[in-house]
Amino acid sequence: MNKEISSKLINKIRENKPLIHNITNIVVANFTANGLLALGAKPVMASAPEEVAEMTKAANALVLNMGTLNREHLKAMINSGKAANEKGIPVVVDPVGVGATQFRTESAQQLLREVKVNFIRGNAAEIANLIGQAWEIRGVETGKSGGNIIDLARFAAQKLQATVIVTGKEDTITDGATTFLVRNGHPLLTKVTGTGCLLSAVIGAFASVGGVSLQAAVAALTTYGIAAEIAAAKTAELGPGSFQIEFINQLALISPTQIEQNSQFERL
Amino acid sequence: MNKEISSKLINKIRENKPLIHNITNIVVANFTANGLLALGAKPVMASAPEEVAEMTKAANALVLNMGTLNREHLKAMINSGKAANEKGIPVVVDPVGVGATQFRTESAQQLLREVKVNFIRGNAAEIANLIGQAWEIRGVETGKSGGNIIDLARFAAQKLQATVIVTGKEDTITDGATTFLVRNGHPLLTKVTGTGCLLSAVIGAFASVGGVSLQAAVAALTTYGIAAEIAAAKTAELGPGSFQIEFINQLALISPTQIEQNSQFERL
Amino acid sequence: MNKEISSKLINKIRENKPLIHNITNIVVANFTANGLLALGAKPVMASAPEEVAEMTKAANALVLNMGTLNREHLKAMINSGKAANEKGIPVVVDPVGVGATQFRTESAQQLLREVKVNFIRGNAAEIANLIGQAWEIRGVETGKSGGNIIDLARFAAQKLQATVIVTGKEDTITDGATTFLVRNGHPLLTKVTGTGCLLSAVIGAFASVGGVSLQAAVAALTTYGIAAEIAAAKTAELGPGSFQIEFINQLALISPTQIEQNSQFERL
Numbered sequence: 141m142n143k144e145i146s147s148k149l150i151n152k153i154r155e156n157k158p159l160i161h162n163i164t165n166i167v168v169a170n171f172t173a174n175g176l177l178a179l180g181a182k183p184v185m186a187s188a189p190e191e192v193a194e195m196t197k198a199a200n201a202l203v204l205n206m207g208t209l210n211r212e213h214l215k216a217m218i219n220s221g222k223a224a225n226e227k228g229i230p231v232v233v234d235p236v237g238v239g240a241t242q243f244r245t246e247s248a249q250q251l252l253r254e255v256k257v258n259f260i261r262g263n264a265a266e267i268a269n270l271i272g273q274a275w276e277i278r279g280v281e282t283g284k285s286g287g288n289i290i291d292l293a294r295f296a297a298q299k300l301q302a303t304v305i306v307t308g309k310e311d312t313i314t315d316g317a318t319t320f321l322v323r324n325g326h327p328l329l330t331k332v333t334g335t336g337c338l339l340s341a342v343i344g345a346f347a348s349v350g351g352v353s354l355q356a357a358v359a360a361l362t363t364y365g366i367a368a369e370i371a372a373a374k375t376a377e378l379g380p381g382s383f384q385i386e387f388i389n390q391l392a393l394i395s396p397t398q399i400e401q402n403s404q405f406e407r408l
Numbered sequence: 409m410n411k412e413i414s415s416k417l418i419n420k421i422r423e424n425k426p427l428i429h430n431i432t433n434i435v436v437a438n439f440t441a442n443g444l445l446a447l448g449a450k451p452v453m454a455s456a457p458e459e460v461a462e463m464t465k466a467a468n469a470l471v472l473n474m475g476t477l478n479r480e481h482l483k484a485m486i487n488s489g490k491a492a493n494e495k496g497i498p499v500v501v502d503p504v505g506v507g508a509t510q511f512r513t514e515s516a517q518q519l520l521r522e523v524k525v526n527f528i529r530g531n532a533a534e535i536a537n538l539i540g541q542a543w544e545i546r547g548v549e550t551g552k553s554g555g556n557i558i559d560l561a562r563f564a565a566q567k568l569q570a571t572v573i574v575t576g577k578e579d580t581i582t583d584g585a586t587t588f589l590v591r592n593g594h595p596l597l598t599k600v601t602g603t604g605c606l607l608s609a610v611i612g613a614f615a616s617v618g619g620v621s622l623q624a625a626v627a628a629l630t631t632y633g634i635a636a637e638i639a640a641a642k643t644a645e646l647g648p649g650s651f652q653i654e655f656i657n658q659l660a661l662i663s664p665t666q667i668e669q670n671s672q673f674e675r676l
Numbered sequence: 677m678n679k680e681i682s683s684k685l686i687n688k689i690r691e692n693k694p695l696i697h698n699i700t701n702i703v704v705a706n707f708t709a710n711g712l713l714a715l716g717a718k719p720v721m722a723s724a725p726e727e728v729a730e731m732t733k734a735a736n737a738l739v740l741n742m743g744t745l746n747r748e749h750l751k752a753m754i755n756s757g758k759a760a761n762e763k764g765i766p767v768v769v770d771p772v773g774v775g776a777t778q779f780r781t782e783s784a785q786q787l788l789r790e791v792k793v794n795f796i797r798g799n800a801a802e803i804a805n806l807i808g809q810a811w812e813i814r815g816v817e818t819g820k821s822g823g824n825i826i827d828l829a830r831f832a833a834q835k836l837q838a839t840v841i842v843t844g845k846e847d848t849i850t851d852g853a854t855t856f857l858v859r860n861g862h863p864l865l866t867k868v869t870g871t872g873c874l875l876s877a878v879i880g881a882f883a884s885v886g887g888v889s890l891q892a893a894v895a896a897l898t899t900y901g902i903a904a905e906i907a908a909a910k911t912a913e914l915g916p917g918s919f920q921i922e923f924i925n926q927l928a929l930i931s932p933t934q935i936e937q938n939s940q941f942e943r944l
Contacts, residue, residue, distance in 0.1 A: 434702045437744075438703050438707060438870070441870075442916070445866075445868065445869055445916065446915070446916050453701070453703050454744065454745075454773070455746070456746040456747070456779060458746075459745075459777035459780060462776070462777040462778065462779070463776060652917070653917035653918060653921055654915075654917060656916060656920075657916065657918055658915070660915045660916050
């Protein structure tokens, strides 16, 4: 993979304005929609079980986020996921807080059984819990562990037959065979709610124009991380409120050249 | 209509602080509440079918937004709408994404059958779909069409017996007999989620002090558009995050003089 | 109580990063999460009745907000509250809009019967309605009254067996026996939606590290009010959008010294 792929994909998002159908939670819905708009994509947030399949059929990618999951939303996610599979558009799952409660863990497992999922993005604890490995989790935040995250990601990708993205200090992206590490990003992202959720939606946007591929995920993560780095450089002394706003600005302003010059990734 | 009507109405909102009851969606609820507060109105967001009628009875206008509609919300909207009709306060409907799914289209039609609606604000595709005309729609975003928007708006207003506001590059406001065009606004509004939804709520605020009239809608749209123009002039180079914040600022700061001097509307 | 308690508690929040479980409403969920993150705490927002008890068991405080209450959320609040009582973590209730509808009033009363609540924060009208006193309420906003707020707060604390915090121009904090007045804060807080709701969550954060005590509540209110004062000094001419962002910044930046030097409270 070369760095021009990322800049080609961001241009394609801005030209094509792909429609990204999100079934997401009350905490991050607004931030996700504004982030996707800034990037150049179009968000839609329908979540009623009666209509989601029809909405998904009009979309270019589907992003399922389990942040404030309930039974109605789970039903909607399964309906939408099946519609996405029929249409052949990319499906991203963000298993927020899986492992924190039995309901979340079982719901995630049911979703993965009934829907063919292309990308799963979470922190190490969420991914571990998804495949039944013990890993400390606290609320929807990751715990610490001595485990080897790259091994975890590869094993999860093989078991779940999906591209797995484990985000943290550095990000691991793997389909089980090929693995990339991405080193872009900034710690201020952890001080703003929904930055992981929006990243999952951004992966959906890149996949909608770049196909189900490791490259699309690497492009999404480097672009996102670089936007955060630029925003942090401008606002780090001001605080997380200002960073959040500047990060949305940078998702709109980031140029293909900035992406090519600042991408930090490595194929293992 | 003269330009002083708008400035009189904004003063009246700031003095009376009308209570605007919104049944709205998870994406825009926060932005809508902050926009109404900035303008000088008071928002309330109750949506449980058990309580909405009672809440509406305490309000000065009702705004029904179909953004993340579900069956419970539809029931609540009908209960609230009937209470608003009994009390005689203005009812605004924002038929977000109507035409995108059968559920939305049928729900909107049911709502319009059971509730007397005074204002309907949407893009051209939503308004067309509401009256059963084919018009390309993509998610909750408008498609393009060669159709004549003014004719569409007039026909819809006559058929739906309501004041119809079709927003786009320029905005059409008509009760089927008299028609105004408003030319205020800024393209950056399309880069922030919920700006159409907040506009519908602002129409409710102006109607709560100005009555069910074309004038109230024209005043709402010019005020809103001018606030966007001022905000864009201050932030266009910074990005949509900064614009969103500055737009809220300007809804609070905009003066009657600014409104009178910058209003761009025409009676056809 | 001396001023160093507040600065000790803010340090403890930043070190321990307590997990605050919020069952809250669609309007303020994002702002609440970002405010808690800025302060140094960790938010979690699960609200499905099936999982909330398990999530609460992992948390350090529980905050129940009735802003957009429905039957499912009420069930979840009761489940969570019982789990919090079993575990012995602080429970904060924010009875948003109680008195505005029968459903809210009855739901709040049921919640207080079934759950042992440690802190109740509301405006004067909400607190009055909670104990069956007539007090003008308009939507979720407080009305005016000639009533004596300090007497109201004391009587409510005795009747409800909880620490009652009545916020307004000055804030009253009482367990029925001992009473504090806090005079920090800024009127711009009333121009941003959810500032009362976030304050309730911040009381939860302070109580999670400072125990169920008047001191924890006083520390929360002075810290919050001082952050608002600093933010207002920086943004008052810009408008409520800028204030909202700067307030989040200041929750992250506020130093123990600033808190000690600017606390304005009095024991009656």
